[in-house]
Amino acid sequence: MFEKALKGNNYYWIWLAFLGTFMAIGALCYIRQFNYGLGMTGMSRSVSWGVYISQFTFLVGVAAGGVMLVLPYYIHNYKVFGKIT
Amino acid sequence: MYDKGFIIPGLFIFVLIVTFPIWYNRGVAGEVPKPEKPTVAKQCVQPAKEMRSNHMQMLNQWRDEVLRTGDRAYFELDGKMYQKSLQNACMMCHTSKKKFCDTCHVYTSVTPYCWDCHLAPVESE
Amino acid sequence: MDKKRREFLKIAGISTLAGLGAPAVVDRLVTGSFPLAARAAQEVPHGMNAGGQEAAADHGKETVPTGKRYGMVIDVRKFIANPGMADECTKACHAVHNVPAFADPKNEIKWIWLTGYENAFPDHSSYYKDEEIEQNKVLVLCNHCDSPPCVRACPTKATFKNKDGIVAMDYHRCIGCRFCMAACPYGARSFNWQDPRNGLDLNKLNREFPSRMRGVVEKCNFCADRLGRGLQPACVEATGASKAMVFGDLNDSNSEIRQVLKEKFTIQRKPALGTNPSVFYIV
Numbered sequence: 001m002f003e004k005a006l007k008g009n010n011y012y013w014i015w016l017a018f019l020g021t022f023m024a025i026g027a028l029c030y031i032r033q034f035n036y037g038l039g040m041t042g043m044s045r046s047v048s049w050g051v052y053i054s055q056f057t058f059l060v061g062v063a064a065g066g067v068m069l070v071l072p073y074y075i076h077n078y079k080v081f082g083k084i085t
Numbered sequence: 086m087y088d089k090g091f092i093i094p095g096l097f098i099f100v101l102i103v104t105f106p107i108w109y110n111r112g113v114a115g116e117v118p119k120p121e122k123p124t125v126a127k128q129c130v131q132p133a134k135e136m137r138s139n140h141m142q143m144l145n146q147w148r149d150e151v152l153r154t155g156d157r158a159y160f161e162l163d164g165k166m167y168q169k170s171l172q173n174a175c176m177m178c179h180t181s182k183k184k185f186c187d188t189c190h191v192y193t194s195v196t197p198y199c200w201d202c203h204l205a206p207v208e209s210e
Numbered sequence: 211m212d213k214k215r216r217e218f219l220k221i222a223g224i225s226t227l228a229g230l231g232a233p234a235v236v237d238r239l240v241t242g243s244f245p246l247a248a249r250a251a252q253e254v255p256h257g258m259n260a261g262g263q264e265a266a267a268d269h270g271k272e273t274v275p276t277g278k279r280y281g282m283v284i285d286v287r288k289f290i291a292n293p294g295m296a297d298e299c300t301k302a303c304h305a306v307h308n309v310p311a312f313a314d315p316k317n318e319i320k321w322i323w324l325t326g327y328e329n330a331f332p333d334h335s336s337y338y339k340d341e342e343i344e345q346n347k348v349l350v351l352c353n354h355c356d357s358p359p360c361v362r363a364c365p366t367k368a369t370f371k372n373k374d375g376i377v378a379m380d381y382h383r384c385i386g387c388r389f390c391m392a393a394c395p396y397g398a399r400s401f402n403w404q405d406p407r408n409g410l411d412l413n414k415l416n417r418e419f420p421s422r423m424r425g426v427v428e429k430c431n432f433c434a435d436r437l438g439r440g441l442q443p444a445c446v447e448a449t450g451a452s453k454a455m456v457f458g459d460l461n462d463s464n465s466e467i468r469q470v471l472k473e474k475f476t477i478q479r480k481p482a483l484g485t486n487p488s489v490f491y492i493v
Contacts (some may be wrong), residue, residue, distance in 0.1 A: 036404060037402070037403050037404035037405060037424045037425065037427070038317070038386075038401075038403050038404075039314075039403030039404035039435060040404075041401065043316070044315070044316035044317070044318075044403075045316075045391065045397060045399075045400060045401070046316070048388040048391045048392060048401060049388060049392065082312050097341060128256060148382060151438075152378065152380050152382075153370070153372070153378075154372075154373075155372045155373055155374060155378075155434070155438070157435070157438030157439070166436075168439075172417065172418065172419075173418055198423070201423035201424075202381060202420045202421055202422050202423045204415060204417055204420055204421060205421040206307075206417070207417075
Protein backbone atom coordinates (compact mmCIF):
# COMPACT_ATOMS: atom_id res chain seq x y z
CA MET A 1 0.00 0.00 0.00
CA PHE A 2 2.91 2.29 0.62
CA GLU A 3 3.83 2.20 -3.09
CA LYS A 4 1.15 4.76 -3.90
CA ALA A 5 2.97 7.41 -1.91
CA LEU A 6 6.28 6.73 -3.62
CA LYS A 7 5.00 7.28 -7.15
CA GLY A 8 4.82 10.77 -8.53
CA ASN A 9 6.17 13.35 -10.90
CA ASN A 10 8.72 16.03 -10.08
CA TYR A 11 6.16 18.51 -8.87
CA TYR A 12 4.96 15.97 -6.36
CA TRP A 13 8.42 15.49 -4.89
CA ILE A 14 9.10 19.23 -4.82
CA TRP A 15 5.86 19.75 -2.92
CA LEU A 16 6.82 17.00 -0.48
CA ALA A 17 10.26 18.55 0.03
CA PHE A 18 8.66 21.92 0.68
CA LEU A 19 6.36 20.49 3.32
CA GLY A 20 9.22 18.40 4.68
CA THR A 21 11.30 21.48 5.39
CA PHE A 22 8.53 22.84 7.55
CA MET A 23 8.39 19.55 9.40
CA ALA A 24 12.15 19.64 9.90
CA ILE A 25 12.01 23.21 11.17
CA GLY A 26 9.26 22.17 13.59
CA ALA A 27 11.31 19.25 14.83
CA LEU A 28 14.37 21.44 15.39
CA CYS A 29 12.33 24.01 17.27
CA TYR A 30 10.85 21.29 19.43
CA ILE A 31 14.30 19.94 20.28
CA ARG A 32 15.45 23.43 21.25
CA GLN A 33 12.40 23.90 23.41
CA PHE A 34 12.87 20.51 25.02
CA ASN A 35 16.40 21.41 26.04
CA TYR A 36 15.82 24.95 27.20
CA GLY A 37 12.28 24.99 28.54
CA LEU A 38 8.98 26.59 27.73
CA GLY A 39 10.52 29.99 28.34
CA MET A 40 11.52 29.91 24.69
CA THR A 41 7.90 30.39 23.67
CA GLY A 42 7.65 33.82 25.26
CA MET A 43 4.83 32.79 27.55
CA SER A 44 4.60 34.48 30.94
CA ARG A 45 2.45 34.55 34.05
CA SER A 46 -0.22 36.55 32.24
CA VAL A 47 -0.16 34.36 29.16
CA SER A 48 0.50 31.03 30.78
CA TRP A 49 -1.41 28.89 28.31
CA GLY A 50 -0.74 30.73 25.07
CA VAL A 51 -1.31 29.39 21.60
CA TYR A 52 -0.48 25.87 22.72
CA ILE A 53 -3.40 25.18 24.97
CA SER A 54 -5.96 27.61 23.61
CA GLN A 55 -5.54 26.44 20.03
CA PHE A 56 -5.41 22.83 21.19
CA THR A 57 -8.93 23.09 22.48
CA PHE A 58 -10.12 24.95 19.40
CA LEU A 59 -8.48 22.68 16.83
CA VAL A 60 -9.79 19.59 18.60
CA GLY A 61 -13.26 20.89 17.82
CA VAL A 62 -12.28 21.64 14.26
CA ALA A 63 -10.90 18.13 13.85
CA ALA A 64 -14.04 16.58 15.27
CA GLY A 65 -16.09 18.65 12.85
CA GLY A 66 -13.90 17.51 10.00
CA VAL A 67 -14.43 13.90 10.96
CA MET A 68 -18.18 14.41 10.97
CA LEU A 69 -18.06 15.84 7.46
CA VAL A 70 -15.94 13.07 6.02
CA LEU A 71 -17.56 10.15 7.75
CA PRO A 72 -20.80 9.78 5.74
CA TYR A 73 -18.97 9.70 2.41
CA TYR A 74 -16.25 7.22 3.24
CA ILE A 75 -17.76 5.01 5.89
CA HIS A 76 -21.39 4.97 4.91
CA ASN A 77 -20.89 5.57 1.18
CA TYR A 78 -23.35 8.46 1.20
CA LYS A 79 -22.22 9.90 -2.11
CA VAL A 80 -23.98 13.24 -1.73
CA PHE A 81 -21.25 14.29 0.72
CA GLY A 82 -18.73 13.87 -2.06
CA LYS A 83 -19.26 17.53 -2.87
CA ILE A 84 -17.64 18.72 0.37
CA THR A 85 -15.07 16.02 1.07
CA MET B 86 6.02 -14.59 1.51
CA TYR B 87 5.82 -11.27 -0.32
CA ASP B 88 9.19 -9.45 -0.49
CA LYS B 89 10.92 -12.39 1.22
CA GLY B 90 14.31 -11.11 0.10
CA PHE B 91 13.97 -7.98 2.25
CA ILE B 92 11.99 -9.24 5.20
CA ILE B 93 14.03 -12.17 6.39
CA PRO B 94 17.42 -10.41 6.48
CA GLY B 95 15.67 -7.37 7.94
CA LEU B 96 14.17 -9.42 10.74
CA PHE B 97 17.50 -10.99 11.45
CA ILE B 98 19.24 -7.63 11.71
CA PHE B 99 16.42 -6.31 13.90
CA VAL B 100 16.73 -9.19 16.36
CA LEU B 101 20.48 -8.66 16.45
CA ILE B 102 20.10 -4.99 17.24
CA VAL B 103 17.38 -5.45 19.84
CA THR B 104 19.34 -8.11 21.75
CA PHE B 105 22.54 -6.05 21.57
CA PRO B 106 22.76 -5.51 25.35
CA ILE B 107 22.58 -9.23 25.93
CA TRP B 108 25.36 -10.44 23.68
CA TYR B 109 27.71 -7.43 23.65
CA ASN B 110 28.77 -7.61 27.29
CA ARG B 111 28.56 -11.36 27.68
CA GLY B 112 30.70 -12.73 30.46
CA VAL B 113 31.68 -9.32 31.82
CA ALA B 114 29.68 -7.83 34.70
CA GLY B 115 31.80 -4.75 35.11
CA GLU B 116 33.41 -3.58 38.31
CA VAL B 117 31.42 -3.88 41.50
CA PRO B 118 30.66 -0.32 42.60
CA LYS B 119 32.38 0.80 45.78
CA PRO B 120 30.53 3.70 47.37
CA GLU B 121 32.61 5.66 49.83
CA LYS B 122 31.55 5.11 53.42
CA PRO B 123 31.17 8.21 55.56
CA THR B 124 33.72 8.92 58.26
CA VAL B 125 31.49 11.18 60.32
CA ALA B 126 29.01 8.65 61.64
CA LYS B 127 28.91 4.95 62.26
CA GLN B 128 25.23 4.25 61.90
CA CYS B 129 22.66 5.02 59.26
CA VAL B 130 18.88 5.20 59.67
CA GLN B 131 18.64 1.51 58.87
CA PRO B 132 21.39 -1.14 58.57
CA ALA B 133 23.33 -0.99 55.33
CA LYS B 134 21.78 -4.10 53.86
CA GLU B 135 18.25 -2.76 54.29
CA MET B 136 19.21 0.70 53.11
CA ARG B 137 20.62 -0.79 49.91
CA SER B 138 17.29 -2.39 49.07
CA ASN B 139 14.92 0.10 50.70
CA HIS B 140 16.38 3.58 50.45
CA MET B 141 14.14 4.46 47.50
CA GLN B 142 10.96 3.57 49.37
CA MET B 143 12.25 5.20 52.54
CA LEU B 144 12.96 8.48 50.75
CA ASN B 145 9.50 8.39 49.16
CA GLN B 146 8.00 7.73 52.56
CA TRP B 147 9.90 10.65 54.09
CA ARG B 148 8.80 12.87 51.23
CA ASP B 149 5.13 12.04 51.75
CA GLU B 150 5.39 12.34 55.50
CA VAL B 151 7.12 15.71 55.43
CA LEU B 152 5.33 17.35 52.53
CA ARG B 153 1.85 15.96 52.47
CA THR B 154 1.27 15.04 56.09
CA GLY B 155 3.38 17.86 57.46
CA ASP B 156 5.16 15.59 59.90
CA ARG B 157 8.51 17.34 60.25
CA ALA B 158 9.46 15.69 63.53
CA TYR B 159 13.15 15.21 64.17
CA PHE B 160 14.61 11.78 64.68
CA GLU B 161 17.70 10.91 66.63
CA LEU B 162 20.71 9.08 65.31
CA ASP B 163 23.98 8.58 67.19
CA GLY B 164 22.99 11.30 69.64
CA LYS B 165 22.30 13.97 67.01
CA MET B 166 18.91 15.17 65.84
CA TYR B 167 18.17 15.06 62.15
CA GLN B 168 15.26 16.17 60.01
CA LYS B 169 13.67 13.75 57.60
CA SER B 170 15.44 15.26 54.65
CA LEU B 171 17.68 14.18 51.80
CA GLN B 172 19.77 17.33 51.92
CA ASN B 173 19.76 17.84 55.66
CA ALA B 174 20.11 14.25 56.90
CA CYS B 175 21.45 11.80 54.32
CA MET B 176 23.92 14.18 52.71
CA MET B 177 25.19 15.42 56.07
CA CYS B 178 27.11 12.17 56.48
CA HIS B 179 27.38 10.94 52.88
CA THR B 180 28.99 14.17 51.91
CA SER B 181 29.79 13.47 48.28
CA LYS B 182 27.14 12.66 45.73
CA LYS B 183 29.78 11.61 43.19
CA LYS B 184 31.61 9.25 45.48
CA PHE B 185 28.57 7.73 47.12
CA CYS B 186 25.33 7.99 45.17
CA ASP B 187 26.78 8.02 41.67
CA THR B 188 29.00 4.96 42.08
CA CYS B 189 26.03 2.64 42.25
CA HIS B 190 23.60 4.70 40.22
CA VAL B 191 25.91 5.02 37.24
CA TYR B 192 26.66 1.30 37.36
CA THR B 193 23.00 0.33 37.38
CA SER B 194 22.09 3.15 35.00
CA VAL B 195 19.32 4.38 37.29
CA THR B 196 18.90 8.14 37.24
CA PRO B 197 16.43 9.36 39.85
CA TYR B 198 15.30 12.96 39.56
CA CYS B 199 16.30 14.00 43.09
CA TRP B 200 19.08 16.31 42.05
CA ASP B 201 17.01 18.29 39.56
CA CYS B 202 15.70 20.12 42.60
CA HIS B 203 17.57 19.04 45.69
CA LEU B 204 20.95 20.63 46.03
CA ALA B 205 23.78 18.13 45.97
CA PRO B 206 26.51 18.90 48.50
CA VAL B 207 29.38 20.93 47.16
CA GLU B 208 31.98 18.56 45.79
CA SER B 209 35.44 19.05 47.29
CA GLU B 210 37.82 18.23 44.47
CA MET C 211 -40.00 2.70 15.07
CA ASP C 212 -41.59 -0.64 15.74
CA LYS C 213 -43.50 -1.29 18.92
CA LYS C 214 -41.00 -3.66 20.51
CA ARG C 215 -38.14 -1.13 20.35
CA ARG C 216 -40.37 1.56 21.80
CA GLU C 217 -41.39 -0.66 24.70
CA PHE C 218 -37.77 -1.48 25.38
CA LEU C 219 -36.72 2.17 25.46
CA LYS C 220 -39.55 3.05 27.83
CA ILE C 221 -38.61 0.29 30.24
CA ALA C 222 -34.89 1.14 30.00
CA GLY C 223 -35.49 4.82 30.77
CA ILE C 224 -37.72 4.17 33.76
CA SER C 225 -35.43 1.54 35.26
CA THR C 226 -32.41 3.85 34.89
CA LEU C 227 -34.19 6.59 36.76
CA ALA C 228 -35.29 4.14 39.42
CA GLY C 229 -31.80 2.71 39.76
CA LEU C 230 -30.24 6.14 40.18
CA GLY C 231 -32.79 7.41 42.63
CA ALA C 232 -33.40 4.26 44.69
CA PRO C 233 -30.45 4.40 47.13
CA ALA C 234 -31.21 8.04 48.01
CA VAL C 235 -34.92 7.36 48.50
CA VAL C 236 -34.31 4.27 50.62
CA ASP C 237 -31.74 6.06 52.79
CA ARG C 238 -34.04 8.96 53.50
CA LEU C 239 -36.98 6.72 54.29
CA VAL C 240 -35.06 4.36 56.55
CA THR C 241 -32.80 6.63 58.58
CA GLY C 242 -34.43 10.02 58.24
CA SER C 243 -31.05 11.77 57.73
CA PHE C 244 -28.96 12.57 54.66
CA PRO C 245 -26.10 10.03 54.79
CA LEU C 246 -25.18 10.30 51.10
CA ALA C 247 -24.50 14.00 51.51
CA ALA C 248 -22.36 13.35 54.59
CA ARG C 249 -20.33 10.72 52.79
CA ALA C 250 -19.79 13.02 49.83
CA ALA C 251 -18.58 15.79 52.14
CA GLN C 252 -16.07 13.41 53.74
CA GLU C 253 -14.77 12.36 50.35
CA VAL C 254 -13.95 15.98 49.57
CA PRO C 255 -10.15 16.26 49.38
CA HIS C 256 -8.63 16.07 52.81
CA GLY C 257 -8.38 19.50 54.34
CA MET C 258 -10.77 21.37 52.07
CA ASN C 259 -12.39 22.86 55.19
CA ALA C 260 -9.73 24.52 57.31
CA GLY C 261 -9.33 22.76 60.59
CA GLY C 262 -11.53 19.74 60.01
CA GLN C 263 -14.97 21.33 59.89
CA GLU C 264 -17.62 18.65 59.39
CA ALA C 265 -20.00 20.67 57.26
CA ALA C 266 -22.61 18.11 56.23
CA ALA C 267 -22.65 15.88 59.27
CA ASP C 268 -23.99 18.71 61.40
CA HIS C 269 -26.35 19.91 58.75
CA GLY C 270 -27.25 23.46 59.68
CA LYS C 271 -25.32 23.57 62.96
CA GLU C 272 -22.29 25.87 63.27
CA THR C 273 -19.19 23.94 64.29
CA VAL C 274 -16.10 25.38 65.88
CA PRO C 275 -13.12 24.78 63.58
CA THR C 276 -10.43 22.58 65.06
CA GLY C 277 -6.82 22.41 64.03
CA LYS C 278 -4.57 25.25 63.01
CA ARG C 279 -5.18 27.79 60.32
CA TYR C 280 -2.18 30.00 59.70
CA GLY C 281 -2.79 33.57 58.65
CA MET C 282 -1.01 36.86 58.41
CA VAL C 283 -1.77 40.53 58.95
CA ILE C 284 0.26 43.01 56.92
CA ASP C 285 0.30 46.59 58.14
CA VAL C 286 0.77 48.66 55.03
CA ARG C 287 1.20 51.88 57.02
CA LYS C 288 4.29 50.53 58.78
CA PHE C 289 5.75 49.54 55.43
CA ILE C 290 5.17 53.06 54.16
CA ALA C 291 6.92 54.40 57.25
CA ASN C 292 9.94 52.11 56.64
CA PRO C 293 10.65 52.43 52.93
CA GLY C 294 13.28 49.73 52.50
CA MET C 295 11.62 47.08 54.66
CA ALA C 296 9.44 45.52 52.01
CA ASP C 297 12.46 44.90 49.82
CA GLU C 298 14.17 43.29 52.79
CA CYS C 299 11.24 40.93 53.18
CA THR C 300 11.34 40.00 49.52
CA LYS C 301 15.06 39.48 49.60
CA ALA C 302 14.91 37.36 52.75
CA CYS C 303 12.19 35.14 51.35
CA HIS C 304 13.86 34.68 48.01
CA ALA C 305 17.21 33.98 49.62
CA VAL C 306 15.94 31.37 52.06
CA HIS C 307 14.02 29.50 49.40
CA ASN C 308 16.49 29.75 46.51
CA VAL C 309 14.05 31.69 44.34
CA PRO C 310 15.78 32.64 41.08
CA ALA C 311 15.94 36.12 39.63
CA PHE C 312 15.66 36.61 35.90
CA ALA C 313 16.18 39.74 33.86
CA ASP C 314 13.30 39.06 31.49
CA PRO C 315 10.04 39.93 33.30
CA LYS C 316 8.25 37.17 31.42
CA ASN C 317 10.28 34.58 33.29
CA GLU C 318 9.99 36.31 36.63
CA ILE C 319 9.46 34.14 39.67
CA LYS C 320 8.17 35.79 42.80
CA TRP C 321 6.95 34.45 46.10
CA ILE C 322 6.34 37.84 47.74
CA TRP C 323 6.38 41.17 45.94
CA LEU C 324 5.23 44.76 45.89
CA THR C 325 2.35 45.93 43.79
CA GLY C 326 0.23 49.03 43.45
CA TYR C 327 -2.97 49.63 45.40
CA GLU C 328 -5.17 49.14 42.36
CA ASN C 329 -3.74 45.72 41.64
CA ALA C 330 -3.79 44.62 45.25
CA PHE C 331 -7.33 45.73 45.99
CA PRO C 332 -9.29 46.02 42.75
CA ASP C 333 -12.53 45.57 44.66
CA HIS C 334 -11.90 48.84 46.45
CA SER C 335 -12.35 52.10 44.68
CA SER C 336 -9.16 53.85 43.69
CA TYR C 337 -10.92 57.07 42.85
CA TYR C 338 -9.15 60.17 44.22
CA LYS C 339 -6.69 58.22 46.34
CA ASP C 340 -4.72 59.97 49.02
CA GLU C 341 -1.07 60.63 48.30
CA GLU C 342 0.31 57.93 50.52
CA ILE C 343 -1.62 55.15 48.88
CA GLU C 344 -1.06 56.55 45.43
CA GLN C 345 2.69 56.63 45.70
CA ASN C 346 3.40 53.54 47.73
CA LYS C 347 3.08 49.90 47.02
CA VAL C 348 1.51 47.06 48.94
CA LEU C 349 3.33 43.85 49.86
CA VAL C 350 1.42 40.88 48.53
CA LEU C 351 1.95 37.12 48.56
CA CYS C 352 -0.01 33.94 48.25
CA ASN C 353 -3.10 34.31 50.41
CA HIS C 354 -3.34 30.64 51.41
CA CYS C 355 -7.07 30.81 50.93
CA ASP C 356 -9.45 28.73 52.94
CA SER C 357 -11.32 27.80 49.79
CA PRO C 358 -8.49 27.83 47.29
CA PRO C 359 -9.40 27.80 43.59
CA CYS C 360 -5.92 26.57 42.69
CA VAL C 361 -6.37 23.41 44.77
CA ARG C 362 -9.66 22.71 43.04
CA ALA C 363 -8.06 23.21 39.64
CA CYS C 364 -5.02 21.04 40.14
CA PRO C 365 -5.42 17.78 38.19
CA THR C 366 -2.83 15.89 40.22
CA LYS C 367 -3.41 17.42 43.66
CA ALA C 368 0.17 18.63 43.58
CA THR C 369 -1.13 21.70 45.34
CA PHE C 370 -3.17 20.90 48.37
CA LYS C 371 -4.30 22.35 51.64
CA ASN C 372 -2.35 20.79 54.46
CA LYS C 373 -3.66 20.29 57.95
CA ASP C 374 -2.42 23.70 59.12
CA GLY C 375 -4.40 25.58 56.51
CA ILE C 376 -1.32 26.28 54.39
CA VAL C 377 -1.81 25.76 50.66
CA ALA C 378 1.28 23.68 50.00
CA MET C 379 3.02 22.69 46.78
CA ASP C 380 4.30 19.19 46.17
CA TYR C 381 6.86 19.76 43.44
CA HIS C 382 7.32 16.03 42.97
CA ARG C 383 3.79 15.72 41.70
CA CYS C 384 3.40 18.92 39.72
CA ILE C 385 3.12 18.29 35.99
CA GLY C 386 3.40 21.92 34.98
CA CYS C 387 0.00 22.32 33.35
CA ARG C 388 -0.32 25.84 34.82
CA PHE C 389 -4.02 25.36 35.52
CA CYS C 390 -3.46 26.65 39.06
CA MET C 391 -1.89 29.79 37.63
CA ALA C 392 -4.98 30.38 35.56
CA ALA C 393 -7.19 29.68 38.58
CA CYS C 394 -5.43 31.92 41.10
CA PRO C 395 -7.21 35.29 41.16
CA TYR C 396 -4.23 36.98 42.83
CA GLY C 397 -1.48 36.05 40.39
CA ALA C 398 0.53 34.56 43.25
CA ARG C 399 1.93 31.61 41.34
CA SER C 400 4.97 31.51 39.10
CA PHE C 401 6.03 28.92 36.59
CA ASN C 402 9.63 27.86 36.01
CA TRP C 403 9.83 28.52 32.29
CA GLN C 404 13.51 27.56 32.29
CA ASP C 405 15.94 25.89 34.64
CA PRO C 406 15.80 28.03 37.80
CA ARG C 407 19.50 27.46 38.40
CA ASN C 408 20.13 29.77 35.43
CA GLY C 409 18.91 32.62 37.60
CA LEU C 410 20.60 31.57 40.82
CA ASP C 411 24.04 32.42 42.07
CA LEU C 412 25.35 28.95 42.83
CA ASN C 413 27.68 30.25 45.53
CA LYS C 414 24.95 31.96 47.48
CA LEU C 415 22.39 29.18 47.75
CA ASN C 416 20.67 28.18 50.94
CA ARG C 417 21.96 24.63 51.17
CA GLU C 418 19.27 23.55 53.58
CA PHE C 419 16.43 24.06 51.15
CA PRO C 420 16.10 22.65 47.63
CA SER C 421 15.55 24.68 44.52
CA ARG C 422 12.87 23.68 42.05
CA MET C 423 13.29 22.25 38.59
CA ARG C 424 12.19 23.56 35.24
CA GLY C 425 8.53 22.94 34.56
CA VAL C 426 6.88 23.26 37.98
CA VAL C 427 4.75 26.01 39.46
CA GLU C 428 5.95 27.53 42.71
CA LYS C 429 4.65 30.02 45.23
CA CYS C 430 4.96 31.15 48.83
CA ASN C 431 4.58 28.26 51.27
CA PHE C 432 4.23 30.31 54.48
CA CYS C 433 7.68 28.93 55.31
CA ALA C 434 6.22 25.56 56.28
CA ASP C 435 9.76 24.21 56.53
CA ARG C 436 10.74 26.94 59.03
CA LEU C 437 7.51 26.55 61.00
CA GLY C 438 8.34 22.89 61.40
CA ARG C 439 11.55 23.97 63.13
CA GLY C 440 9.77 26.50 65.32
CA LEU C 441 10.91 29.59 63.40
CA GLN C 442 8.82 32.44 62.07
CA PRO C 443 8.44 32.91 58.32
CA ALA C 444 11.41 34.62 56.69
CA CYS C 445 9.46 37.73 55.66
CA VAL C 446 8.04 38.18 59.17
CA GLU C 447 11.51 37.81 60.60
CA ALA C 448 12.84 40.45 58.20
CA THR C 449 10.42 43.03 59.56
CA GLY C 450 12.14 42.72 62.91
CA ALA C 451 10.57 44.51 65.83
CA SER C 452 8.31 46.79 63.80
CA LYS C 453 5.41 44.29 63.85
CA ALA C 454 4.55 45.24 60.30
CA MET C 455 3.65 41.61 59.66
CA VAL C 456 1.93 39.46 62.25
CA PHE C 457 1.79 35.72 61.67
CA GLY C 458 -0.18 33.22 63.69
CA ASP C 459 -2.98 30.75 64.09
CA LEU C 460 -6.33 32.20 63.06
CA ASN C 461 -8.26 29.41 64.77
CA ASP C 462 -6.69 30.13 68.15
CA SER C 463 -8.77 32.92 69.65
CA ASN C 464 -5.98 33.83 72.06
CA SER C 465 -3.27 34.30 69.46
CA GLU C 466 -1.64 37.61 68.72
CA ILE C 467 -3.03 37.75 65.22
CA ARG C 468 -6.59 37.43 66.49
CA GLN C 469 -5.95 40.32 68.87
CA VAL C 470 -4.71 42.47 66.02
CA LEU C 471 -7.72 41.54 63.92
CA LYS C 472 -10.05 42.46 66.75
CA GLU C 473 -8.43 45.84 67.36
CA LYS C 474 -7.69 47.04 63.86
CA PHE C 475 -9.85 47.38 60.78
CA THR C 476 -8.53 45.11 58.03
CA ILE C 477 -9.34 44.51 54.40
CA GLN C 478 -8.59 41.57 52.15
CA ARG C 479 -7.76 41.10 48.50
CA LYS C 480 -10.79 40.41 46.31
CA PRO C 481 -13.11 39.14 49.08
CA ALA C 482 -16.09 38.96 46.73
CA LEU C 483 -14.60 35.94 44.97
CA GLY C 484 -15.29 33.73 47.98
CA THR C 485 -11.78 32.34 48.31
CA ASN C 486 -11.58 33.24 52.04
CA PRO C 487 -7.94 34.38 52.01
CA SER C 488 -5.87 34.17 55.17
CA VAL C 489 -3.91 37.38 54.65
CA PHE C 490 -5.33 40.63 55.99
CA TYR C 491 -4.19 44.17 55.32
CA ILE C 492 -4.26 47.26 57.52
CA VAL C 493 -4.25 50.20 55.12
